Amino acid sequence: MSDVVPVKLRPEILAQRAYKQGQPAPANSFKLSSNELPFAPLDSVVAAATGATEFNRYPDAAATKLRQALAEHYGLTAEQVLVGAGSVSLLYQAVLAAAGAGDEVMYPWRSFEAYPGMVTVAGASSVQVPLDRDSRVDLDAMLDAITDRTRLIIVCSPNNPTGTYTRQDEFERFLERVPSDLLVIADEAYIEFVTDTEALNATRLLADYPNLVIARTLSKAYGLAGLRVGYLLGNPRVLNAFNTTAIPFLVSAQAQAAALAVMQEADSVRARVNEITMRRDEVRRALIDQGWPIPESQANFVWLPCGELAERVDEILRQGGIVARTFPGDGIRVSIGEEASTSPLLAACARALERYPYLRREEAEAE
Structure with missing residues (x-):
């Protein structure tokens, strides 16, 4: 198919890169590429949505x-x-x-x-x-x-x-x-x-x-x-x-x-958020212990500052069963997912530092 647009459109729109959502994860991998909760919807919420049938x-x-x-x-x-x-x-x-x-x-x-x-x-x-x-x-x-x-x-x-x-x-x-x-x-x-x-x-x-x-x-x-x-x-x-x-x-x-x-499920929502924030802090501490220069996160994700190596680190994460969100030239955002994703995530990040040791905190601060 030709890449030529057959009609007149605004050139700035044609030049603009469309927003792309986080990529899905293949079998035996964890989807940590989108900032979404890993938990199934609450029963009351499912009932409310499915009950709106008009x-x-x-x-x-x-x-x-x-x-x-x-x-x-x-x-x-x-x-x-x-x-x-x-x-x-x-x-x-x-x-x-x-x-x-x-x-x-x-x-x-x-x-x-x-x-x-x-x-x-x-x-x-x-x-x-x-x-x-x-x-x-x-x-x-x-x-x-x-x-x-x-x-x-x-x-x-x-x-x-x-x-x-x-x-x-x-x-x-x-x-x-x-x-x-x-x-x-x-x-x-x-x-x-x-x-x-x-x-x-x-x-x-x-x-x-x-x-x-x-x-x-x-x-x-x-x-x-x-x-x-x-x-x-x-x-x-x-x-x-x-x-x-x-x-x-x-x-x-x-x-x-x-x-x-x-909105009527405040306690359940807070319990789920608390689980994610606790896991976020645990993951960040573990990554810092590995040597990653991870900024403090107050969201439901952590940031791996990889610079020009972002796409190479992303490949290591994928080989380890982790699908994250990569920003070429800057870094990788990893959403906090289910508990089972933590060990493979940390293992993949450790392998990335072994392969690219100059990503470690000490080297990054020296620059």
């Missing part, structure tokens, strides 16, 4: 009951909540509402892979601010990069794929210095996995900063990755503008029913 009817486009439940959970009004098909869909809406040709959207890099694509779709320009030497979002550098063309700043905490977090106090100082009419989105898709009390929880600042919007999701900690439910918290007039860029009826009745059900 497929002949459109779902509630406003997700009224779910918005009300989320508003009650956060002590907000329903007008301060916007529900969409995962937080990534809502981020697309936000970028489309905020920026167009000639405008700039700023975000840390490396960060969530979908950011560049959503900016390109809007016709705006990306301003990618490098992470600092500790793989953390560099808020000071972001402040320095603001221009009169900046329309939106996205801060991902915990940051995907490094797992590092922004502190509450530094984010507040950041907001104090950002122009009050400049939109800031705190992308907190992994907030439920945070265990450090100094880490950002942007809901504490929502009342004081009308230009702040918070993006969260039920795909990760709540185990609804396959049903696509996310939400934004923020100023009602800002969210209403985002709503005008939405594709109607994206959140199915089944997804809404499952979301309402899983």
Whole structure:
């Protein structure tokens, strides 16, 4: 088949690399390439989703009951909540509402892979601010990069794929210095996995900063990755503008029913999250003991900083039964999965260090 596109399309779209999800795992391997829970859905959630059988009817486009439940959970009004098909869909809406040709959207890099694509779709320009030497979002550098063309700043905490977090106090100082009419989105898709009390929880600042919007999701900690439910918290007039860029009826009745059900399972959700965060910390400590320079993660994954060796290390992991998410030239993100995945993961990582000893912490720090 010819690679020539037979019709006229935007050249920047043709040049843009499409988002690719984590690769599936072959038999006898563990899929640690996507940030999803390894546990089966809760029985009550399955019952709620399968009970929503009126497929002949459109779902509630406003997700009224779910918005009300989320508003009650956060002590907000329903007008301060916007529900969409995962937080990534809502981020697309936000970028489309905020920026167009000639405008700039700023975000840390490396960060969530979908950011560049959503900016390109809007016709705006990306301003990618490098992470600092500790793989953390560099808020000071972001402040320095603001221009009169900046329309939106996205801060991902915990940051995907490094797992590092922004502190509450530094984010507040950041907001104090950002122009009050400049939109800031705190992308907190992994907030439920945070265990450090100094880490950002942007809901504490929502009342004081009308230009702040918070993006969260039920795909990760709540185990609804396959049903696509996310939400934004923020100023009602800002969210209403985002709503005008939405594709109607994206959140199915089944997804809404499952979301309402899983919100009633707080204890079960917390128990599962606790298991993942404990395993995350155990894996990180073991990798550090091996010699890996692993940054502290507050998400449900760890980051292997491999640089130009990322694809070679990825091959070693695959040979050991581990399918992770590789970012050529930077590193490998390994999601925390079922307990049985830990031993083969650590064994494969140890073999990678034996093959490439200059990836060890001491050598990396010497550079």
